Amino acid sequence: MKEKETAIILSQREIAPQIYNMWIETYLAEQAKAGQFLCIYPKDKSTLLPRPISICEVREDRKALRIVYRVAGQGTREFAGYRRGDTIAVMGTLGNGFPVEDAVGKKVFLMGGGIGIPPILQLAKEIRGEKQILLGYRDAHTFLREDMEKHGSVYIATEDGSVGVRGNVMDAIAENGLEADLIYACGPMPMLRAIKAYAAEHRMRAYISLEERMACGVGACLGCVVKTKEVDHHSHVKNARICTDGPVFEADEVDI
Amino acid sequence: MNTQTTIAGITFKNPVMTASGTFGSGMEYSEFVDLNQLGAVVTKGVANVPWPGNPTPRVAEVYGGMLNAIGLQNPGIDVFMERDIPFLKQYDTRIIVNICGKTVEDYVEVVERLGEEPAVAMLEINVSCPNVKEGAIAFGQKADALFHITREVKKHARQPVIMKLSPNVTDITEMARAAEAAGADALSLINTITGMKIDIHKRKFVLANKTGGMSGPAIKPVAVRMVYQTAQAVQIPIIGMGGIATAEDAIEFILAGASAVSIGAMNFVNPYTTVEVVRGIEEYMRQYQVENLTDLIGAVQ
Numbered sequence: 113m114k115e116k117e118t119a120i121i122l123s124q125r126e127i128a129p130q131i132y133n134m135w136i137e138t139y140l141a142e143q144a145k146a147g148q149f150l151c152i153y154p155k156d157k158s159t160l161l162p163r164p165i166s167i168c169e170v171r172e173d174r175k176a177l178r179i180v181y182r183v184a185g186q187g188t189r190e191f192a193g194y195r196r197g198d199t200i201a202v203m204g205t206l207g208n209g210f211p212v213e214d215a216v217g218k219k220v221f222l223m224g225g226g227i228g229i230p231p232i233l234q235l236a237k238e239i240r241g242e243k244q245i246l247l248g249y250r251d252a253h254t255f256l257r258e259d260m261e262k263h264g265s266v267y268i269a270t271e272d273g274s275v276g277v278r279g280n281v282m283d284a285i286a287e288n289g290l291e292a293d294l295i296y297a298c299g300p301m302p303m304l305r306a307i308k309a310y311a312a313e314h315r316m317r318a319y320i321s322l323e324e325r326m327a328c329g330v331g332a333c334l335g336c337v338v339k340t341k342e343v344d345h346h347s348h349v350k351n352a353r354i355c356t357d358g359p360v361f362e363a364d365e366v367d368i
Numbered sequence: 369m370n371t372q373t374t375i376a377g378i379t380f381k382n383p384v385m386t387a388s389g390t391f392g393s394g395m396e397y398s399e400f401v402d403l404n405q406l407g408a409v410v411t412k413g414v415a416n417v418p419w420p421g422n423p424t425p426r427v428a429e430v431y432g433g434m435l436n437a438i439g440l441q442n443p444g445i446d447v448f449m450e451r452d453i454p455f456l457k458q459y460d461t462r463i464i465v466n467i468c469g470k471t472v473e474d475y476v477e478v479v480e481r482l483g484e485e486p487a488v489a490m491l492e493i494n495v496s497c498p499n500v501k502e503g504a505i506a507f508g509q510k511a512d513a514l515f516h517i518t519r520e521v522k523k524h525a526r527q528p529v530i531m532k533l534s535p536n537v538t539d540i541t542e543m544a545r546a547a548e549a550a551g552a553d554a555l556s557l558i559n560t561i562t563g564m565k566i567d568i569h570k571r572k573f574v575l576a577n578k579t580g581g582m583s584g585p586a587i588k589p590v591a592v593r594m595v596y597q598t599a600q601a602v603q604i605p606i607i608g609m610g611g612i613a614t615a616e617d618a619i620e621f622i623l624a625g626a627s628a629v630s631i632g633a634m635n636f637v638n639p640y641t642t643v644e645v646v647r648g649i650e651e652y653m654r655q656y657q658v659e660n661l662t663d664l665i666g667a668v669q
Contacts, residue, residue: 328390332390337421348443
């Protein structure tokens with residue numbers, strides 16, 4: 113059930129340069145799943161469209177959600193200015209989420225790159241399998257690392273080599289000699305393309321979470337599509353809607 | 369209090385409709401709003417065959433609005449008839465089907481298929497989408513071409529025909545008169561205004577299509593002006609749209625001469641906009657003791 117409601121901000125802090133951590137109280141938490149996202153609405157009427165932001169964590173009592181986001185423009189800059197007690201309009205919960213049941217009894221890679229890292233936390237909490245968590249950062253600002261370490265073995269890669277392996281998450285797999293049966297990933301497009309190629313080469317399944325500029329967030333506007341191998345069920349043209357058919361897709365089903 | 373409005377002999381329970389392309393066929397928004405409360409659902413443009421649409425990015429935010437260049441992605445009339453029409457038939461609301469095409473024959477094919485379906489109350493002909501290169505807007509920017517396609521569609525249509533006009537013309541009234549002269553039963557306006565956005569950091573166009581159609585509250589004054597001018601120029605009824613966010617906005621359009629209004633981009637901002645506008649119009653009518661909504665149409669002095 114999708115709904116738009118007014119959430120209350122419980123806390124907010126900057127956890128890395130331009131990366132903010134916010135807990136919001138919302139009943140949408142009751143139904144939230146790893147890999148789903150929220151549409152968050154700026155109050156400034158000059159910025160009309162909602163910002164799609166992934167769910168980082170669901171509080172144990174399912175009454176609050178955590179989001180971790182990067183200030184990328186006017187809307188997220190406004191969000192970063194909010195304080196405890198402020199309210200914010202959110203719609204959710206949106207998207208399909210990661211199919212966590214596939215991981216039962218398997219050895220899995222949970223891979224996050226940059227601002228694609230946050231949804232990996234709730235995923236790591238929900239997955240029942242042997243978890244190897246690979247996180248790619250620009251530099252030593254390894255946000256969410258401690259949270260992740262509670263849920264699996266964490267391997268870090270940084271672009272500047274300041275922490276962990278120098279390079280990206282693919283380099284971290286190679287350097288640490290890691291293997292898995294299944295991949296779950298969220299991150300920038302070059303990373304997802306590399307994972308798609310890796311999964312194809314190793315004949316394994318990979319679930320990747322995609323991002324695109326969105327307007328409605330509910331599948332009506334057809335703004336956020338991705339090319340698919342098979343005919344999509346909505347428009348029958350091999351263009352699936354990331355907001356509703358995704359954001360999580362099997363890597364070999366999408367043309368990225 | 370009577371909120372009914374009549375267009376080309378079809379009566380609508382209230383004047384609030386959905387702007388084509390912003391509401392799908394109602395499925396997605398039926399989770400948020402009771403479609404029974406709407407005057408009509410105007411569906412996303414449908415062609416004779418599936419259209420894949422444009423590359424992404426297809427949408428961009430601009431000050432007080434948005435640009436889109438979806439390129440009329442749609443499943444084609446076969447899927448639409450099998451899936452979307454039966455879905456909408458469950459509701460007590462009028463169904464208006466928006467039709468797109470690349471040639472006159474494409475439009476006529478869809479018009480004829482829809483003629484078999486009595487649940488479709490009206491047809492809206494999209495000759496004004498700025499985002500597809502062939503056909504479409506070419507029909508909507510030249511009066512003689514608009515006259516021609518309107519006449520051809522009218523020859524084959526079993527339902528009343530609404531011609532949806534583009535604002536990207538020198539004189540909207542010239543287009544309106546051409547459509548009326550060719551037999552259009554109603555007009556809807558405005559479609560989006562062609563715009564562009566450039567990412568100054570990447571020095572690239574934000575939209576893959578370079579240009580897109582602008583919608584949202586920022587275009588409302590342009591739309592109100594065009595509805596007013598058109599209402600002065602033709603006798604046929606007008607469905608007004610362009611940036612409507614509130615009941616107050618909707619009433620502006622009605623006072624300017626619109627017999628009905630459509631909610632477009634604001635569905636994306638507030639999925640409850642349509643029903644809130646319905647309620648707000650009723651409140652306005654109570655406040656000013658307006659007995660019939662029709663008394664407000666063109667009542668600006």
